[in-house]
Amino acid sequence: MTTTHSATPTTESENMTAITIEFDGREVHGTLADNATARSLLAQLPLTLSFSDYGGQEKIARLSQPLSTDGAAAASDAPAWTIGYYVPNQALVLYYDDVGQFNGIVPIGTYDTAGDAITRLSEFTATIRKTS
Structure with missing residues (x-):
């Protein structure tokens, strides 16, 4: 069996989509993975959502439309700076x-640690858009 290799290998970052989360006069940058759930969110952008703190470890905002979970694991871990769908x-x-x-929990991307401003607000409204 012959294996062929591409001259320019594809990296995970090439398959990710850049987004911006705008809130309280700030911008936080993130990336969305190339999975069905992230693509489902991308189709709804831009979105303006109201976030509130939950459990001192996450900010949560209800979506008006469900996201696809095709191919998602039934359970996942969500480390700090993860964007997820619950x-x-x-x-x-x-x-x-x-x-x-x-x-x-379905991890769909990450956001940068400049997002630590998010931790200081108990509630905020944010607009999430694809970065052009």
């Missing part, structure tokens, strides 16, 4: 602390 609540989640593994 299936049971149909919510977009910005994790700022590691919550461990739970059923219903």
Whole structure:
């Protein structure tokens, strides 16, 4: 069996989509993975959502439309700086602390640590858009 290799290998970053999260006069940059759930969110952007703190480890905002979970694991871990979809609540989640593994968490991307401003606000409204 012959294996061929591309002259320019594809890296994970080439398959990710850049996004901007705007809130409270700030911009936080992130990337969305190339999976069905992230693509489903991308199709809804731009979105303006109201986030609130949950458990001192994440900010959560309910989405008006569910995201696809095709191919997603039933349970996943969400380390700090993960963008996730929490299936049971149909919510977009910005994790700022590691919550461990739970059923219903679908990681869909990451955001940069400049997002630490997110941790200081108990509630905020953010607009999420694809970065051009």
